Amino acid sequence: MTADLHTHTTASDGTLTPTELVTAAHQCGLGLLAVTDHDTTAGVAEAQAAALGYGMQFLAGVELSAEGAPGKCHLLGLGIDPHHAPLVTTLATLSENRRQRNLKIIARLNALGVAITLEEVIALAPRGANIGRPHIAAVLLAKGVVTDLREAFTRYLADDAAAYVEKATLSPAEAIALVHEAGGLCFLAHPGLLKLAAHETHESRVRALAALGLDGIEAYYSSYSPADEARFLRLAEKYQLLVTGGSDFHGDNKPDVPLGIVRDGKPLARTLLPGPLLARAVG
Template sequence: MRIDLHTHSSVSDGTDPPAVLVRRAHEAGLDVVALTDHDTADSWAEAERAAAEVGITLVRGMEISTRLGHASVHLLAYLPDPTYPPLARALADILDGRNDRVPAICAKLRSLGVEITEDDVRRRAGDAAATGRPHVADAMIARGVVASREEAFATWLNPGRPAYVDRYAVPLEEAVALVAGAGGASVVAHPWGRSRVLTPDHLERLAGLGLAGIEVDHQDHPASVREQLRGLAEDLDLVATGSSDHHGLGKVDHDLGCNTTPPEQLERLLQRAGDAASASGRTTPALLVP
């Protein structure tokens, strides 16, 4: 069984509409795919219909923008109830922060001689629930300023680069509690990828607060890091997941199924989600099995 638990559609910063993403996951030989758009469940309904048509198991999720101190950390949430009021409010605040950030980034770019407007970004974002830096990068590509999203981030948009603008994100520990309160299971995404702000002590504390797992097998993790994280997950009794973090054409070298989650780890994750749903008393999304 091939299982990919981290993908993005055009509802956030991927390039494929949800239905197209699900069909491509099926064509890539996946048996299970999780759709985890940034800070929104808006892609779920379209993905559900496509999953039923092609016969693939769909895990509904999202990737929540969180903060540990001044550092950004992404938290994957699987099968939460998106109508849980505290979670819904937090997601609305995050999306407002994403949308408010774009005018400030565009203004910075223009002050630096890069003529990018908010309309340019909106045209690239399409039906996305919120605009963000990847859509700014796409507008820069269309204008011929950079050749790729990677170049846009490395040269202009990352922290410390000239057009970077900060935005609101939920404190990480609060986000873990919100996901549990919504009846879902949380997994820290690519924790030791581009930075290592999460120490083993941090992860141990989060496990005590209800964190369900760690994303171990990810393209940003070399083999030595994967081995360390897998051992840490075992020591802390956390689920060890693997995924592509697929963004369509928005990320190179993140093809669907390039990393996968073992079936026994998926079972453990679903058990954690089921336990959280029972504890919360929320009506949470079911696993969609063909």
């Protein structure tokens, strides 16, 4: 059995619906899939039903943005209860914060002479999507303001770009605690992509998060080199952390990241995943 435990659907910034994603995963031969949309579990129920229909195993997940000591990061909650009341409430608050942020980004774009409205963004986005920067980028592309999505981010939407607005997030400690309260395990997503301060190393960041209760790290990831993978496996062993792995699939929003390609150009072998994580899989 093979697995991909980091994927996104139209519930956040992916381009496949939850059912379409699961169908594609089944066609890829995956036996275990996690849906980890940004700050929402809106696609989990549909994806789980589709996975069980194909006889696949499924992990309910979420990818939470976190900022504060020890620094900005993304955290994966895997094996969560998506109906856990505090989780549902917190995600609703984050969704409202995201809506306010979208309005501020659009206001900055307007001030820069870019004519765009929130209504245009909603109209172009998939139905039910948790609207964010990729959907704004799609409108910029459709209106000819930019020539591709990469330019939309580079010129306007990326961190420190002209229309960037900081995202309201949980602290790492809050995010880890929330995942635990919802019955899941919390993993540091794609540590190789962390933006570290001058005084930091990957090890110091992992050590600080481990002290907050982090369960593991995403030691297998679609863009890692063998050296990257070896480094994060060593850190996991040193700090007694579990490991997970995923492609970070987004569909057409990240066309260079195929579904199921996690390690050495292949899906992740289920045997590389820890028992406490597999025990939370449904199906």
